[in-house]
Amino acid sequence: MKKKVSLKDIAQEAGVSTALVSYVLTNKEEKARVGQEMARKIRKIAQKLNYQPNHLARSLKSGRSDTIGLIVADISNPFFGHIARTIEDEAKQHNYTVIFGSSDENVDKSGDLINALLNRQVDGLIVIPAEGSEQQIRNLKERHVPFVIMDRPFPGVDASSISINNAGAAYEAVKHLLLAGRRRIGMIAYKTGLHHISERRRGYTQALSDYGLEKEKRIKLARYSHLRDDIRKAIGQLMRGKQPADALFFATNSLAIEGLRYISELGIRVPEQLAVVSFDESEAFDLYHTPVTFIRQPIPEMGKAAVRLLLEHIRDGDRPTAAICLDAELVIRQSSAKK
Amino acid sequence: MKKKVSLKDIAQEAGVSTALVSYVLTNKEEKARVGQEMARKIRKIAQKLNYQPNHLARSLKSGRSDTIGLIVADISNPFFGHIARTIEDEAKQHNYTVIFGSSDENVDKSGDLINALLNRQVDGLIVIPAEGSEQQIRNLKERHVPFVIMDRPFPGVDASSISINNAGAAYEAVKHLLLAGRRRIGMIAYKTGLHHISERRRGYTQALSDYGLEKEKRIKLARYSHLRDDIRKAIGQLMRGKQPADALFFATNSLAIEGLRYISELGIRVPEQLAVVSFDESEAFDLYHTPVTFIRQPIPEMGKAAVRLLLEHIRDGDRPTAAICLDAELVIRQSSAKK
DNA sequence: CTTGCTTACTTAATCGTTTAAGCATATATT
DNA sequence: AATATATGCTTAAACGATTAAGTAAGCAAG
Structure with missing residues (x-):
């Protein structure tokens, strides 16, 4: 790469010190009482040489990189892509840049990522944590990151x-299925200890028991690493016997998409035979022969809130923590129609 | 944020100069002839204090940031998300980090992004250029970025x-439709001068004329900014009259998804009444009632190749340019079945 | 004509790291 | 004994920018 133009180059050309150039180009001429003539001259030279400040050097001096680190599970998953996009936009509004990394739901990768981003002196982090990364989060806290x-x-x-009100949203979804006349409602979730998934399970369970159906609980779990096989097995189990499920609630969109693939293969009719509701959005839900009822998370609001809250923490290291909980919306379509 | 541990802190604790610490921690003890005893001591202290090198300072000194910049149109679009992911993985393999930004298919944003990334001293860029950004690319070349x-x-x-062989892939897709007995094949593409889209159009046109159907050309264009409306209008036009299209070829997945939504609304039967083929992959294509025939781009290979080629350019500023063209694969499913 | 205030700059230290060059001291070679 | 070599460390400059502190010249006021 061609050598970049630095303050020194401009200073040389103008016959002054780099300090003066810095004062002018950072608009501190008033404070530094730079001559108008000279200020104009410096600016002209800077323009001519197409000077671009070296952000690294500036950050080193200032201790601020104006960069935030984002850790998602997998940027190729549209849900996280969408989050990343809203974070990117909101960050840009505040003159921040985003560095990202995918943890792949893996604790070790997550730890490496956190370190890599911190070494690059990000001013703060937005993390969608992987299972088991609790200690890493505590550690961030201790280090006052x-x-x-x-x-x-x-x-x-x-x-x-x-976050969103996961239990509440799940409760509403299941209640909706119950009101649609479904009684044998299965749920397929990830096998994980992560709180958002447990909450969704809790919402499901609560709804069933509020309707006196605690005996009808049918939760199946799938491993992130064996998604396809586990889902097929789960659906197989739920649909077999004389009391097959008449509704399925998927805890995430990837579970639903994989599940619907199999449901189509099996020739199960939706919604007549089986109603379907999923957490999260997906383009695939629109194109499914009966558009899929789903829970829409307010991703743009979540992204904006995350960036704003982070910036407050960056600006004020002592800002008390805040747990913002937003509401999700149940978007009802044909896949969960009445029997 | 708590002050980070620096070489100075370690040096102080060990009672030596920072230089010595640097030699040890960068494994240059041999070269610098550091005593074994001392090396061990320094390493122990570094561990104890949980020293993490300041990447910014290192980069400032070395002139290399071990960071590559990625500019996509929109990270929330799964196609670009997927590309970003493979680039991230491949970059990590080579100890590089990725900074990204979405251009939104907008020249001005693209220019701002390029500058923002370069100011952050990325070692190189991978760009999915927006329409009209040709001059920006030329400029990169001039600056030897x-x-x-x-x-x-x-x-x-x-x-x-x-890139991929866009014309060839489009040709194959249209040929496939022709062999399936379709004769009134419409194409819906973006209204853009970008080469990959023109190439797809060229492939379509070529296939038609090779089969003596140059008169049957029906290309409709949609603006990125008015996707929904333009596609509806286009499909409306293609399907009306006494010679409605019996097949549709979509130039990208977002066009196809929007198009299929409308086709479902209109109650048009696929594939009986209308065969459908799309460029690019999508989960939605699997869930469509008749799985959609599509052209699969070799995204993982593309991402890997991009990173590798970029790293070669970074290592050798004089490396001659290379235009790598990969082949895409037509994945045939029911949406393009014979009439 | 000395003191003090402006104005318009420069000097120099600093951020954290790297690395060539220098400087003692100890040991080996002739 | 004089010289060479090896060993183990320190010094200091550099990367590019920022900024407090210093300086020099001009001018006004006492």
Whole structure:
């Protein structure tokens, strides 16, 4: 790469010190009482040489990089992509840049990522934590790194977080299925200890028991690493016997998409034979022969809130933590129509 | 944020100079002839204090940031998300980090992004260029910034690029429709001068004329900014009259998804009444009632190739440019079945 | 004509790291 | 004994920018 133009080059050309150039180009001429003539000259030279400040050097001096680190599970998953996009936009509004990394739901990768981002001197982190990364989060807290957890708060950790009312949303979804006349409602979730998923399970369970159906609980779990096989097995189990499920509630969109693939293969009719509701949005839900009822998370609001809260933490290291909880919306379509 | 541990802190604790600490921690003890005893002591202290090198300072000194910049159109679009993911993984393999930004298919944003990334001293760029950003690319070349163009090469610019055989893939897709007995094949593409789209159009046109159907050309264009409306209008036009289209070829997945939504609304039967083929992959294509035939781009290979080529350019500023062109694969499913 | 205030700059230290060059001291070679 | 070599460390400059503190010249006031 061609050598970049530095303050020194401009200073040389103008016959002055780099300090003066710096004062002018950072608009501190008043304070530094730079001559108008000279200020104009410096600016002209800077323009001519196409000077671009070296952000690294500036950061080193100032201790601020104007960069935030984002850790998601997998940037190729549209849910996280969408989050990343809103964070990017909101960050840009505040003159921040985003560095990201995918943890792949893996604790070790997550730890490496956190370190890599911190070494690059990010001013703060937005983390969608992987299972088992609780200790890493505590560690951030101890080190007084400004950070915000998104999507998956840890109940035992006092940290700022942006999340949705997972239990409530799941409750509404299941209630909706019940009101549609379904009684044997299965749920397929990830096999994980992450709080957002347990909450969704809790909402499901609560709804069933509020309707006197606690005996009808049918939760099946799938491993992130064996998604396809586990889902097929789960659906196989739920649909077999004389009392097959008449509704399925999926805890995330990836579970639903994989599940619907199999349901189509099996020739199960939706919604006549089986109603379907899923957490999260997906383009695939629109194109399914009967558009899928789903729970829409307010992703743009979540992203904006995350960035704003993080910036407050960055600006004020002592800002008390805040757990922001937003509401999700049940979007009802044909896949959960009455029997 | 708590003050970070620096070389100075370690040096102080060990009672030596920072230079010595640096030699040890960068494994240059041999060269610098550091005593074994001392090396061990320094390493122990570093561990105890949990020293993490300041990447910014290192980069400032070395002139290398071990960071590559990625510019996509929109990270929330799964196609770009997928690309970003493979680039991230491949970069990590080589100890590089990725900073990204979404251009929104907008020249001004693209320019701002390029500058923002370069100011942050990225070692190189991978760019999926927006329409009209040709001059920005030329400018990169002039400034000797190492970069690789992905997905959308500019025919008039001598730059390294990774792309696919767009015309060939489109040709195969249309040929496939012709062999399936379709004769009134419409195409819906973006209204853009970007080469990859023109190439797809060229492939379509070529296939028609090779089969003696040049008169049957029906290309409709949609604006990125008015996707929904333009597609509805286009499909409306293609399907009306006594010679409605019996097949549709979509130039990208977002066009297809929007198009299929409307096709479902209109109650048009696929594939009986209308065969459908789309460029690019999508989960939605699997869940469509008749799984959609599509052209699969080799995204993982493209991402890997892009990173590798970029790293070669970074290592050797004089490396001649290379235009790598990969083949895409037509995945045939029911949406394009014989009439 | 000395003191003090402006104005318009420069000097120099600093951020954290790297690395060539220098400087003692000890040991080996002739 | 004089010289060379090896060993183990320190010094200091550099990367590019920021900024407090210093300086020099001009001018006004006492």
